[in-house]
Amino acid sequence: MVKTRGQSRGASAADLDRRDLLASFLGASGAVLLEGCQSRERDIGLPPGELVGPSVALGHRIRDGLRLSFPERELQATQVVIVGGGIAGLAAARRLHQEGIEDFVLLELEPEAGGTSRSGQSDIVAYPWGAHYVPAPTREFPALVQLFDEVGVFEGTDAVGDPVVAEEFRCRHPEERLYYKGIWYEGLYLASGASVDDHRQMTRFRAEMDRWVAWRDGRGRRAFAVPVAAGSDDPVVRALDAITMAQWLDQRGFDSPRLRWWVDYACRDDYGLRLEQTSAWAGIYYYCARIPEVGAAARPFVTWPEGNGRLVHHLYSGVRSQCLLGAAVTEVTPRQVEGKAVVDVLGVKAESQQLFGYRAERVIFAAPQFLSRYLIRDYRDNTPRHVTEFSYGAWAVANLTLSEIPQSEGFPLAWDNVLYESPSLGYVATSYQRGLDYGPALITYYYPLCDDDPRAARQRLLQLDREEWAEIALADLGRAHTGIRESAQRVDVMRWGHAMIQPRPGFVWGKARQLASQPFRGVHFGHSDLSGIALFEEAFFHGTRAAEEVLAALRGRVDSIL
Amino acid sequence: MSRTAILYLNVFVIATCGLIYELLAGTLASYLLGDSVTQFSTCIGVYLFALGVGAWLSSFLDKSLARYFIEVELAVALLGGFSAPLLFLSFASLQFFSVVLYCMILVIGTLVGLELPLLMRILREDLDFKHLVSRVLTFDYVGCLLASLLFPIFLVPDLGLVRTSLLFGICNAVVGLWGTWVLETGLGGGVIFLRIRGVLVIVLLVAGFIKADSFTTWSEDQLYSDAVVYSQTSRYQRIVLTQRASGFQLWLDGNLQFSSRDEYRYHEALVHPAAMLTQRPKRVLVLGGGDGLALREILKYDTVKHVTLVDLDPAMTGLSARFPPLDELNGGAFRDSRVRVVNADAMIWLEQPDEPFDLVIIDFPDPNNFSLGKLYTRRFYRQLKSCLAEDAAVAIQCTSPLEAPRSFWCIVNTLQSAGFSVRPYRVSVPSFGVWGFALAQLKPFVVPQGCRGDLRFLNDRVVEALFQLPNDMQQVATEINRLDNQILVYYYDREWEIVR
């Protein structure tokens, strides 16, 4: 039962406010949807569940300037410290390990590695808490192909030399469906009932995208490449970053509501931003970067039931012994000691509250950039402007355990199930991807908070507790699945305060990103936010890149795999 | 005829009609919902209870008994008369068939329960109580006997359920209309109006009776053409067994799985070529095939040490093991100590198979949805490879190469793409038409020889001929069926759509 809601139906004003608040998360028909829940709420309470990390409290303590004193002589000497054990940190560790550097430690705040690609495990199936797929890499990014090959997802190469993903690691068919006014339709573009003009605009939109797929700059670079760094910095491409995706559509007369919905969905799905907030560069990147050439199919998605958690597992297992989990870094201090530049890294173990300290030759900073102003000593008093330009969206993710897969009208269950009229992104049928068609099921529900002000979004995210997010997920999915409340056995919720870097206009091609990528007194930055878009490939790229910078600094040279 | 004689005749007719409605409801319920024991006993129970309710309600009627009697008659005529068509209709288009059914039984029962008490009170004026009770009950029970004999012998076979119900509706209406004359003295005013209504009801019912044919074909079309002897909706599917003179049929979700008349052709063709190829099958795996008919063929080989049968639905394997006609047909296969039944999704089970097998028989329902389609994917066949002995043989049912050539060849091509050598073959099964199979091995092979001598259908020459595909069943190019395209389900849908 929702704690904040009164026992009696003659609810107090505060309760009504609370209901209005919840309703505001569900779009136009929010109040009606909650009404539906409430009438049945007496008989069917909310299923149990947990509110999972990230460790907000500790994070806030760090933000509020946690100062630890640690005896200098007890600092443990190590060649490299990696701050943060998300994909970027793990990729950096992998790169050091590949080059034979074993004298490093990776410090991760959470009790598990993986960051926003973390996963969980239930009796039914493993499930994602964040990232859940990666488009199959092409031969243009050999280092990433190599990584995926280690995980064993390929079964040979195709005619042009790109690796072929084995079918069991692709999204199970059907890949997507869309719920609109009582019926599920195949695909994500609402083709049913589209007018001739809608179709025409869609064709024109695809032609525009094809133009960008084919585009090459003077040096033969693609406009949009994976990783971002391999793409063109031509002024024509950069100009796209000056406007929003909505403006870009406006300028070209794209006013078909279905088309705009479809593009808006893409922006929300990939970046947690609406059309009006997303840089046109990022909006078009989504459609073009994963298509090798005009006419070719988009690269298939590589996925697992637990999402990119599988990749985390792989990366982590290679460097497990050098990882210290549940270890929050609180201070990173570059200094000169006996004429030598070192970096001291202090922190506290989350569980035991025990302090630790390292003295490293180099540090790889693979935590989000915004933390640098709280962690790096010099940045505290004198925060560089570029740090403040990094803004992050807030997301809620819920994993729902159901007694069975919900019934539906129209097109059958797909991997990705989206609701046209909802501000959420719908759900991924996690246990379906595992091949489970009968009996208990697990689905993963995604909700990006797309406020104009990211702080407002974070506030809205954190002001609701587990029960309230569960209520929202059930009411929202109840639009399409009337029995979902009855069949829900558990609803676990994750609140990501700083889920993803936001590619708002001006950020991807602004100065901040470049400046933030520069090493600072022995600290090398490697988080995915340096790309301006939150993607596995970018995390892998920057982690590896930062590690190679460190390798070069330690050894004078390194053969880059990038 | 005297007034009392006529009224006794009424008792007789009313009783017959009443029992007929009850039988109709019970029969329809067990036809449509299956599980006849439960359906019959609950229908009878509810009906008898409703009779009691009617009898009890009659005590609240004090004045104008004759008028009430006629009103009740006309109501029973309408409701009872249209009960069968209404129930058929609601089964075809309503989710809440059982709700409609029991409401109907309750209302009809209550009305019928009112009839006799009212009539007895009307007759009381002509007779002393002792005679009244004995005569009325006598005619009542004789009417019941007549109804229960007429129903199975004449009514159901010759008239059908719909006409039967309409016919007895007409009888009730005639009793009502006739009553307006017999009981005229007790009716007071408004007799003409009552008579007009009586005539109207009769006209309606007669019209229904005449039109019944087209209605019946329409509604039976939506159902099975033969008597349902068993049906059950399990967690996974709807299982129906129907019976006709030539034998019985198993349907899963409305798709025919076999007819006992000619299933031996299908199951011999499914099992023996593969068994011949692997020569001395010892460890056998059956995927699907919960009817146990493939088991029956497999168990003919003395070399067989154990058979693992993996079928999704415990209701299906349970039925095959315990339902006498099925148990008889599969030769008691489930009682054989060599057989082990696993109820699981074959694809999940294949992730951890327990031993290498040297014979695998795959008998899944046709790929008409994605959950079935995945059992025909390259991924599935690759998983299968991991539990095969080196020279294991695999046989797979592949739908009809004549009606659904793309689907058939898609399965064959997919098997090939998974690394199998494949030889497709086909057999004629009258209830199905031409049916296709694929025989596969991990290495190239020739059509096997050495057929057992004790089979009803196969011998060495026939086996050889099965693999000779006629010109209208030659290979067509298809895509490979994969988890991420499920192309087979689309082929299958399109091809069988045309056939239907």
Ligand SMILES: Cc1cc2nc3c(=O)[nH]c(=O)nc-3n(C[C@H](O)[C@H](O)[C@H](O)COP(=O)(O)OP(=O)(O)OC[C@H]3O[C@@H](n4cnc5c(N)ncnc54)[C@H](O)[C@@H]3O)c2cc1C
């Ligand atoms: C809901 C959601 C869905 C997503 N879906 C996809 C997807 O489908 N595909 C895709 O490619 N990408 C997706 N992403 C983007 C995802 O963020 C990236 O793919 C990638 O995981 C980013 O990795 P990272 O290492 O750069 O950052 P992070 O995951 O942010 O890792 C940073 C790590 O640093 C740790 N850390 C922070 N502070 C400290 C400290 N003081 N001390 C020690 N450690 C610290 C954090 O705990 C964290 O583990 C999704 C993200 C979210 C939130």
